[in-house]
Amino acid sequence: MPRISMVVQNQVHMEAESPVSHGVTAKVIQATFLSALKMLDVGKWPIFALCSQEELKLIRQACVFGSAGNEVLYATENNEVFVLGTNCSGCLGTGDVQSTIEPRRLDTLCGKKIACLSYGSGPHVVVATAEGEVYTWGHNAYSQLGNGTTNHGLVPCQVSTNLVNKKVTEVACGSHHSMVLTSDGEVYAWGYNNSGQVGSGSTANQPIPRRVTGCLQNKIAVNIACGQMCSMAVVENGEVYVWGYNGNGQLGLGSSGNQPTPCRIAALQGIRVQRVACGYAHTLVLTDEGQLYAWGANSYGQLGTGNKSNQSYPAPVIVEKDRCEHFRSILNNNDDEIIEMSEFSYQVYRAFLEYLYTDSINLPPEDAIGLLDLATLYRENRLKKLCQQTIKQGICEENAIALLSAAVKYEAQDLEEFCFRFCINHLTVVTQTPGFAEMDHDLLKNFISKASRVGAFKN
The missing domain is CATH 3.30.710.10 (Potassium Channel Kv1.1; Chain A)
Structure with a gap:
């Protein structure tokens, strides 16, 4: 049985309510492709249509983002960083708000390896480098850039307050708030906080990164995610902690009340979660046994529970067993035959x-x-x-x-x-x-x- 020779770090957030009108972080389609030439021909992507073959051959990594996937940040083999696209409200970080169909270089990020990127619908962008540094730019009316001001940022600027000597390994954006995970398992959040999404215990906006404590104080987090106005973290023992807006039951606590500080999802007791992902107003988790659970808004059937009713407690996602086993067998196969994704x-x-x-x-x-x-x-x-x-x-x-x-x-x-x-x-x-x-x-x-x-x- 063939297997794909592609290493993809892929974060796809699907919006729960209107696929058109909301434009929140949940709509970002972000994909980081390593060794792009061997895995995926980016020249087939419409956003790269005007790039020359010489330019395409140098692309090592690409992050497509934006409310409609119309912006891209990419790195070349020599770690030069370029952007192109519609530049909504300066989200390309080029120093202006002019859209561009020609690649423009981001001098601030050149020479740095991009580890991960997340996009909020303000819009704003948060990037972490392989060295663990954090850079932000874009809309900043709610201090979601973490620089202590509400001035919009048209170029990438490093966020250092409270993150000095910290290595950030993962980033996540809500519509107007931001969150990062450090290598030692700490979670920091900042920005808009009208529903408690930064986890500080109040509803005051947070202008600079602050560590999320409470029930997470002595926990080591291993994964984070943001919905439109909520936040979540998975800790090393597989527990899931949630906080922020809960009007659609997206926190999985069995209620619709907001949560200003981290709270463990009791309904997942005895279940070891590995990853969490948030849509606009719904949530999914993957367990160590390969089971999916979902909760929150479900007007489009996005929970996969077999109906369109909102769900305030985690519910198992209905998956065809034969198909699940089929793809499991592919992933576990040790055959040397390889499917080159560049063929497609x-x-x-x-x-x-x-x-x-x-x-x-x-x-x-x-x-x-x-x-x-x-x-x-x-x-x-x-x-x-x-x-x-x-x-x-x-x-x-x-x-x-x-x-x-x-x-x-x-x-x-x-x-x-x-x-x-x-x-x-x-x-x-x-x-x-x-x-x-x-x-x-x-x-x-x-x-x-x-x-x-x-x-x-x-x-």
Whole structure:
């Protein structure tokens, strides 16, 4: 069984309420790709469309962010850092608010290795380097940049107050607040605090980083996450602590009251959580046994509980067991065969990820062939069926032979029969296309033999 040769640090936050109107941190699509050339051809991403091949070959790491994924920060092999995109309210950090389709260099971050990035809908950006330094820029009306002021920041500036001699390993943003995790397991937060999201015990905004204490005082945190106006941390024994806004039950405490200081989720007693992730108003956790639990807003079915009712307590996510075991077997496989992700376009890669979460695909018929290839490599039969249905919708005389060839190559029998019948019904036109003239010899031989058997050449 093949496996993907791709190391991806991927944080995808899906908004719980309106996918269009809110524009909060929960909507950021952030992906950091290491050794990009071997793993993913970023040249297929629309945001890099105007970059030259020479520039693309130098990209080592890319972070796509923004309310619609229209901004990108990337690092080259020699650790130069560039940005491009729409620059909403200065979120590119270029010193102005001008959007750019040409890469612009961020001198402040050049020479530093970017470890992680998070985006808040203000908008503001928080970055941590491999050395553990923190840089922020963007909107700052609520002191979410952590510099003690409410002045907007148009260029990256290091946040040092209370973080001196601390190595930050993880960052997270709410809509207007920020949070970081240090290598020694401490959590620091700052910014907007109308619902207690910085965990200080009050609702006063926090202009500089302050350590979140209370129930976390003697705990070692290993993971953090922010919703729109709430915050969460997983500690080393697998407990989850939450604080902030709770109007949709996103804290998992069984109530809808706000929480100004960290509180352990009692309903997860005896369950060891490894990771937590927040949407706009809902939360998911992954346990050490591979189980998913979700709670909070559910008007779009984002909790995966089988209904659309909000959930104030953690509820297990319904996952098809066979499919779960199928992908588990892929991850645990030690076969040396490798699927090179550079073989597939951005559209195919994105469609595959969407399928994993939604059980459906939405892409043009011409891109479905690449997805059919990927589905075949993963032996994902249900996805193959969906691809075949999509491809059928795009068949015409000009591409019928190419689709037939693809169907044979990927052992898609239903599609193969469909394409064959289409070719027979349009035989005169199909045989005059370039595709027919360039048809593989063995495939042509089999096509003629099968066409003869169904009487295609009778007078």
